[in-house]
Amino acid sequence: xxxxxxxxxxxxxxxxxxxxxxxxxxxxxxxxxxxxxxxxxxxxxxxxxxxxxxxxxxxxxxxxxxxxxxxxxxxxxxxxxxxxxxxxxxxxxxxxxxxxxxxxxxxxxxxxxxxxxxxxxxxxxxxxxxxxxxxxxxxxxxxxxxxxxxxxxxxxxxxxxxxxxxxxxxxxxxxxxxxxxxxxxxxxxxxxxxxxxxxxxxxxxxxxxxxxxxxxxxxxxxxxxxxxxxxxxxxxxxxxxxxxxxxxxxxxxxxxxxxxxxxxxxxxxxxxxxxxxxxxxxxxxxxxxxxxxxxxxxxxxxxxxxxxxxxxxxxxxxxxxxxxxxxxxxxxxxxxxxxxxxxxxxxxxxxxx
Amino acid sequence: xxxxxxxxxxxxxxxxxxxxxxxxxxxxxxxxxxxxxxxxxxxxxxxxxxxxxxxxxxxxxxxxxxxxxxxxxxxxxxxxxxxxxxxxxxxxxxxxxxxxxxxxxxxxxxxxxxxxxxxxxxxxxxxxxxxxxxxxxxxxxxxx
Numbered sequence: 001x002x003x004x005x006x007x008x009x010x011x012x013x014x015x016x017x018x019x020x021x022x023x024x025x026x027x028x029x030x031x032x033x034x035x036x037x038x039x040x041x042x043x044x045x046x047x048x049x050x051x052x053x054x055x056x057x058x059x060x061x062x063x064x065x066x067x068x069x070x071x072x073x074x075x076x077x078x079x080x081x082x083x084x085x086x087x088x089x090x091x092x093x094x095x096x097x098x099x100x101x102x103x104x105x106x107x108x109x110x111x112x113x114x115x116x117x118x119x120x121x122x123x124x125x126x127x128x129x130x131x132x133x134x135x136x137x138x139x140x141x142x143x144x145x146x147x148x149x150x151x152x153x154x155x156x157x158x159x160x161x162x163x164x165x166x167x168x169x170x171x172x173x174x175x176x177x178x179x180x181x182x183x184x185x186x187x188x189x190x191x192x193x194x195x196x197x198x199x200x201x202x203x204x205x206x207x208x209x210x211x212x213x214x215x216x217x218x219x220x221x222x223x224x225x226x227x228x229x230x231x232x233x234x235x236x237x238x239x240x241x242x243x244x245x246x247x248x249x250x251x252x253x254x255x256x257x258x259x260x261x262x263x264x265x266x267x268x269x270x271x272x273x274x275x276x277x278x279x280x281x282x283x284x285x286x287x288x289x290x291x292x293x294x295x296x297x298x299x300x301x302x303x304x305x306x307x308x309x310x311x312x313x314x315x316x317x318x319x320x321x322x323x324x325x326x327x328x329x330x331x332x333x334x335x336x337x338x339x340x341x342x343x344x345x346x347x348x349x350x351x352x353x
Numbered sequence: 354x355x356x357x358x359x360x361x362x363x364x365x366x367x368x369x370x371x372x373x374x375x376x377x378x379x380x381x382x383x384x385x386x387x388x389x390x391x392x393x394x395x396x397x398x399x400x401x402x403x404x405x406x407x408x409x410x411x412x413x414x415x416x417x418x419x420x421x422x423x424x425x426x427x428x429x430x431x432x433x434x435x436x437x438x439x440x441x442x443x444x445x446x447x448x449x450x451x452x453x454x455x456x457x458x459x460x461x462x463x464x465x466x467x468x469x470x471x472x473x474x475x476x477x478x479x480x481x482x483x484x485x486x487x488x489x490x491x492x493x494x495x496x497x
Contacts, residue, residue, distance in 0.1 A: 095483075100478065294373055295371075323368055
């Protein structure tokens with residue numbers, strides 16, 4: 001769909017970066033700065049919010065990654081909204097009339113990425129050279145339910161490759177000495193499987209998006225302490241608390257749980273990746289079987305690549321590389337959910353260390 | 354006939370003897386097995402269809418014209434799925450580029466096939482991506 005030509009454009013993203021920095025500064029002066037320091041893998045990350053509202057909305061999912069080291073951040077994310085700060089929005093690209101509300105406009109040059117959902121009032125940007133990123137939204141109160149559950153995904157997708165890692169659409173559970181990545185499209189049983197493990201001794205690193213560090217050996221890095229489930233699926237897991245956000249199934253919303261609230265001892269920052277498992281809702285008993293790497297790549301790659309921009313050959317190649325070094329399995333999860341954790345524990349027991 | 358992969362919208366990887374192709378524009382993805390993988394890899398190497406047919410005829414036992422017909426049908430399907438773009442009508446130097454006939458025993462030919470998956474296309478329909486040149490990114494007006 002062709003885009004209208006913007007009214008003003010000089011082709012320089014350095015100007016755009018400075019405009020964002022200025023916008024954030026204005027918002028920070030108006031609403032005050034709330035800082036949170038977290039650590040993703042070995043990398044310190046600083047979150048700078050203009051105002052308490054956005055800090056509470058978008059900072060909560062990182063609670064388990066709090067970092068008190070005082071180390072210089074490898075990435076600083078600046079986040080603000082116009083409603084709370086009373087500042088005007090940054091310049092946003094236009095959309096052609098009739099464009100879907102979720103339409104994304106993306107541009108990049110060497111080391112800088114910009115993506116906006118103009119109709120939803122959101123913008124993300126990343127400048128590799130200065131390790132700075134920006135997230136703006138029109139209103140913190142109007143963010144869709146999935147944003148507080150997995151904030152700054154787009155920025156992390158741009159930044160993680162610079163740290164030798166990938167943002168992947170998947171859940172991860174395991175032990176300190178190793179765990180599994182559960183991959184698949186929505187409805188495959190990935191979240192149900194991961195959240196069922198909260199009733200076991202297995203650790204939880206995420207249910208929808210995690211990072212995987214590729215070198216020196218694959219390692220899951222937890223990003224968000226949230227979990228999302230279709231409202232009717234959450235009834236299958238009686239150990240879960242009431243959701244922080246109760247989704248309306250009729251609106252295709254999911255219920256959001258913050259695992260660190262109820263199960264702080266189960267949350268972890270990551271573990272060595274020992275297997276990639278593709279669940280599917282099938283059968284009457286959890287059953288694990290060997291699966292070809294291409295089948296598991298098909299479960300992992302499209303659902304990851306199609307949700308983030310840019311989707312590039314390099315990311316697909318990295319995922320394929322991961323599947324040549326890590327064994328792949330299928331997991332039928334049609335039976336009682338309480339039998340899923342023992343099945344995964346047996347798999348971990350049987351894998352060569 | 355020569356073809357090229359419809360990049361950057363189409364990306365692919367071969368792992369464990371199967372090829373996974375993702376069409377980022379449609380949200381469809383594809384799984385190729387057997388000789389379909391060999392055809393795809395031939396296209397990636399820039400080989401003409403005629404060269405690919407000759408290569409397969411070196412390796413597989415098949416009836417007259419069977420491999421040629423199967424490869425052309427597969428390539429037509431790939432073009433229809435916007436995975437490939439027709440680049441030219443010439444056969445190129447197919448005969449010259451064809452490898453010498455292998456002396457080993459040929460195995461029976463199985464027609465190439467692939468599976469198409471459309472379960473992710475809603476993402477593209479609901480959240481389409483418009484990639485623009487940096488000149489297309491707006492700036493604040495001077496009096497803002």
